Amino acid sequence: MAHLLVLLWFLVLWAQVVAQYEVCDSACQPPPANMKEVMQIRVDPPGITCGNPPERFCTLENPYLCSDECDASSPDLSHPPQLMGDRERGGLITYWQTVTWSRYPEPLLANISLSWNKSLELVDDIIVTFEYGRPTSMVLEKSLDKGVSWQPYQFYADDCLEAFGMAPKRVTDLSPSNVTRVICTEQYSGWVGAKEEKAVVLEVRARLAVLAGPKLLNMEAVYTRMETVRGLRDFFSFTNLRLRLLRPALGGTFVQPDNLLKYFYAISDISVPARCVCNLHAEQCVLSDATLQCACEHNTQGQDCERCRRGFESQPWRAGSYLPVGTGSANRCTHKHTHCECNGHSNRCSYIDFINVVTCVSCKHNTRGQKCQHCRQGYYRNTSLPLEDENVCVECECDAAGSVSPLCSVSGLCQCKSGATGRRCDSCLSGFTWRDGCTENVCDDERRPCQNGGTCVDSQRCLCAPPNTGLYCEQSVCGKKDGCLGGAEGSAYLMTSQLHLLTIGLIATTLC
Ligand SMILES: [Ca+2]
Secondary structure (H helix, E strand, O other), X not given: OHHHHHHHHHHHHHHHHHHOOOOOOOOEOOOOEEHHHHOEEEEEXXXXXXXXXXEEEOOOXXXXXXXXXEOOOOOOOOOOHHHHOOOOOOOOOOOEEEOOOOOOOOOOOEEEEEEEEEEEEEOOOEEEEEOOOOOOEEEEEEEOOOXXXXXXXXXXXXXXXXXXXXXXXOHHHOOHHHOOOOOEEOOOOOOOOOOOOOEEEEOOHHHHHHHHOOOOOOHHHHHHHHHHOHHHHHHOEEEEEEEEEEEOOOOOOOOOOOOHHHOOOEEEEEEOEEEEOOOOEOOOEEEEOOEEEEOOOOXXXXXXXXXXXXXXXXXXXXXXXXXXXXXXXXXXXXXXOOHHHHOOOOOOEEEEHHHOEEEEOOOOOOEEOOOOOEEOOOEEEOOOOOOOOOOOEEEOOOOOOOEEEEEEOOOOOEEEOXXXXXXXXXXXXXXXXXXXXXXXXXXXXXXXOOOOOOEEEOOOEEEOOOOEXXXXXXXXXXXXXXXXXXXXXXXXHHHHHHHOHHHHHHHHHHHO
C-alpha cells in the first residue's frame, strides 16, 4: 500500500512537471515510462546464471536448510535473467539468480548489462531489488554511447574506503554546485536482514531536490540549470546501464568457507523510470523494429531528433529549450530557402516562431514581401519580365509637379493633378499648358480664341489690335474722334465683363 501511494505521488508529481512540455507547439518531450519493459538484458560471465547444472542453495537466514534448488530445465525452479524485467503477477516474486560462491576465495563477479541503445533521461530513482540480501559491494555504471565507453554512476559498499578507496557520502551531502558528483554510498550495502531492505537505489529525486527543494517545488531552478549547466542533463542521461556485482551479501559477518551455498546474487526487479531524450522535439517515443525512436516534430529527424530534416537546414540544428519555464522554446528547423523561394532577390530568410512563418529578408532589386514577390513602394511590376528578373520592378518616376504622390498603381500609373495626364503625369490635357505642372489656358486657338484679330500669347493673354481690348479683345475703347457711338460705352463694358463670349458677337455688331 505504501508503495502504491509513493507511486501515485510520483505520477502526480511528474504529471505536473511534464504537463508543461507535453505538446509540440513549443518545446515538448515524451512522458516518462518504466524502461525495464523495453530493456535488453545480458549477464556475464557465461554460466553465471544458476541451474545449469542444477544446484542446491540455502539462504543467509536459514544457512543450514539447503534444500532449495535452482534448475534451468524446470520452469518452476529456473531463474533466467529476464525475470529482472518482467511484470510480476499475483504477488509471485520472480528473480534472476546466480550460481553460489563455490569457487571462493576467487571473487564472485557478475555483470548485468541493460541496453536500450537509445538516449534516455532518468526522471526518478533507479531501484534494483535484491532477494536474499544486497551485495556487500557493487558499482552501477552507465554508457552514453551505446556501450562503447562506460563511466561509474554510483559506488555501493558496506565500507567505501576499503572497497573503493572513497570516503562515503550521501546525496544529501551534495550542494547545487556538485550535484552531479559520483559518490560511494554505504546506505544500501550493510546487512540488515534480507527481507528488511531489498533496494539498492540511484537517487535521482534526491539529486533534483538539491536544486529544487525537498518537494521539488522549484522545478524552475532545475530547468534553468538544465539549460545552463551542460553536465546536468548528461548526468541523468544514458543509453545503457551496467551493474557490476563485486561481492555478495555476507549476513553481517566474514565469509564462512564451510558453507558457500548461502552466497549468491538474486535480483527480482530493476526499475528504470526514464523518458526518451528527444532534445525537446517530440512528445512521443515509439518502439520501431525493437528499438526506441522519438516521433520527431519541429522538422527534425534522427533517433533523438538530433538533426534537421532534409530541406529544413536554413539554420544549424538546435535542441529545444526548457526556457522560458512553462512553455519552453521549440527551436524548430526551418525551410532551407533556395534562390527560387525568394524569387532570386534574396538568399537570406528568417523564421518568425510565434506565427510559424518563414520570410525572406533584405530583398534586393527593389522588391519586398515574404518571398520578395512584390515591388517596393515607388516601383511597379514590369509584367513583360519574369518575376526573377533583376529589372522586374520599375521605378514609378511620377512627375513631381504633375502628380499627387510619388507612388504609382500596380500597373505603374501615377495619380495626376488636375489637367495633367500620361503614365507619369508629365503632360497636359487639351486646354492646359505645362508650366511646372499643368495650368489652364486663358486663351487658345480652339476653344478660347482671341477676338477681333487679337493673337493669343503663350495661351495666357490676348494681344489685342487697337482699339480692341478686354480679355479676349472683345471690347472697343471708343473716343469721339473715332466715331464710335457714345452712350453705349458704359453698358457695353458692363455687359462684356459679365457675359463674355456669348455676347461678343452682339457687341461687335451694335457698337462698331
Ligand atoms: Ca521479477
